[in-house]
Structure formats: C-alpha cells, structure tokens
Amino acid sequence: MTEQYTAEWSIGRMVRTMVPLLAVLSVLQMVSGSVLQSFEATLVESPALLVLVPVQIGTAGNLASIMCSRLSTQLYLGTFELSPTNQVVRANTTAVFGLAGTVFGAVGIAAWAIGQALGGGLTLPQVLTISLVSGMLLAGVVVVLSLVSVQLAYRLGYNPDDTTIPIVTNLCDITGVLILFGVVVVVV
Amino acid sequence: MVRQDTAKDIYREALPVVLVSLVAGLFSGTILGSETMRAGIESVPGLLVLLPAFLATRGGVYGSLGARLASGLHQGVIEPNFERTPPLSNAVIASFINGMTVSTFIAVVTFLVLQLTGQAGSLIELVGIMVVAGVLSAILMLSVLVTVILVGYRNGLDPDNLIGPVVTTLGDVFGVVFLLVGIEVMEVVL
DSSP: OHHHHHHHHHHHHHHHHHHHOOOHHHHHHHHHHHHHHHHHHHHHHHHHHHHHHHEEEHHHHHHHHHHHHHHHHHHHHHHHSTTTTTTTHHHHHHHHHHHHHHHHHHHHHHHHHHHHHTTTTOOOHHHHHHHHHHHHHHHHHHHHHHHHHHHHHHTTOOOOHHHHHHHHHHHHHHHHHHHHHHHHHOOO | OOOOHHHHHHHHHHHHHHHHHHHHHHHHHHHHHHHHHHHHHHHHHHHHHHHHHHHHHHHHHHHHHHHHHHHHHHHHHSSSSSSHHHHHHHHHHHOOOOOOOOHHHHHHHHHHHHTTTTTOOOOHHHHHHHHHHHHHHHHHHHHHHHHHHHHHHHHHHOOOHHHHHHHHHHHHHHHHHHHHHHHHHHHOOO
C-alpha cells in the first residue's frame, strides 16, 4: 500500500510523465505564437487587439473544458449520444453559444474601451465585430471538437475525463488565436 | 429519474466561472496592451512567439498539481496540514521542476523558430525572461494553490472545484505581469 503510492508520488515519475506532454503542447502553442508574431505591427498599433488575445485564449479553453466534462459525465450516465436530436447535445450546444454571445459581446465593448484608454485607434463597431464574429466561430469549434473528442475517447476506450480536456483545451487555445486573426485580417 | 439539464440550467451554472476568467483575461490583456509591454514586444524579438505557450504551460503544470493534490486528499495519501511529508513535498518539487524545465524549453524553441524564420533574437535574453517569469509564477502558484486546497479541504470544500478558478485566474492575472518583470530584469542584466 505504502510502496504503491510512494512510486506514484516519486518526483522522477511525476517529472518524466509530465515534461514530454507539456513540451509537445508548448511546441503546438508556438503555432499560434508565430501567428501573433507575424501580426506584431498591427498588435503594437492597436492595443484593443492585444487585450483580446488572453481573453480569447482563456474563454475558449474554459468553454471547452466545461462542455467536455459535462459530456463525459453524461456519457457515463448513458444519456449522451452523438446525434443532432439528442437532448444533451442540444442543451450543451445552445448553452455554449449563449455563453459565447454574452462573453464576447461584453469583451468587445471592454476591449474597445481599454484600447481607447491605451491610445489605440480602432472603432467600437470594429472591435465588437472582431470579438463577436471570432467568438461565435470559436464556439462552433468548441462544440464540434468537444462532441467528436468525447465520442472518440469512448470508442477508443479511453477515460474521456483524462484525455479530452487537455487535448481539446489546447486545440481551442490555438484555433482561438488563428480565428481571431483570420477575422482581424477581414475587418481591419 | 435523473432530470436533464436544460440549456438555461447549464448557462446559469457556467456563467459565473466564465465571467471570473473573463475579468482575469481582461486584466492580463490590459497589461499586455500597456505602453511598457508594447515597448517590450518591440524590443524583444520572440516575445509574442512564446506568449501562448508560456500562458498554457502554467495551466498544465499547476492544474495537474491541483488535480493530483485533490486526488491525494480524497484517497487519504495526503494529510490536510502543511507538514513537509513526501507525497505533498514531492508533488510540489516535481511541479517546480516541470515548470522550470518547460519554461526553458519554450525559450529555446522560440529561439529556434526565430532562427528558422530568419529573424533576429537573443537566446540568453529569452531564457533569462522565461526563468525569471517561471520562478515568480512557481512561487506564487505553488504557495497559493497548496494553501487554498488544504485550507479549503479542511473547511469541507471539494478541492476539485477550487483548482480551475484558482489556476485560471491567478495564472492569467500574474502570468503577463511576471513576463513583464522578466523583460525589465533582463534589460538591467544584459
């Protein structure tokens, strides 16, 4: 008993299991980092866009982890089924879009105001459009990735709690930045 | 028997957590958009490349420490007091090593990305910034996370519910601040 937990709680074991995973994930994050870097001039000029970056990353991951953990629980309860008529799928999808609409509407206004205070030149309609359009697209990505990954984890016999959340949150972080700058290119 | 949550129920339950992380995100966004930080972004090539990885790492390192401590408390492997017994101290030391290793790794990979794309960049400067920001993050996150989880557990709160908000909020708010401190320190050192 004692020996069992000693092995699992050894420093070497914890470092060896976590570092490779974190290293791979941070290399993936460099993809969105490189996109940020390529927009350096635009970002330095428009602080409102810099304000949007951490919010976009944080909210995407947050919505994804809420949806994944809810879906995995429903999977265990036997009420989740990957189908457009499934009650769980419908309720969670509607809630994620509702949350995204609320949050990204508020974020658009706040980011514009902070941007103005920091000396940026973007107008309220511009920042609000960027925030809402990229936010709603992101909600679509969160919904699709969560549904697919929970279903896949179940099919492949993995515990969806352990596997889906880290993978989907990271993927949503990255797509969050990509979508944000896709929309920035169109609007600005 | 089990009542299905409607979209409205889920919305109501999730909104407070999402709003807390929103406020934290706006705070760190404001620091990111500040004049000092923008000057830093212009003067340190690679800063934007490492930013998402740096922010995500703290979630990975300290989120998993929190989950581990929660499981340990539930299983009775960890006692809810601040004694330096192996399970607790090992988990804390391992998280520190993980955080520092990955921070340094991020700085090196960022330097390689700059090299490959033909941009200028200083390896020493990037590593220095990440080490300073990594150490400061570790000290803050480890002390607050362990305290909140142990004290919360003693007061009958489920540690699993405390980890998310603590890690996201503190990580978001202080991550960018510590990055800025790292830039300033390296400016003085180099």
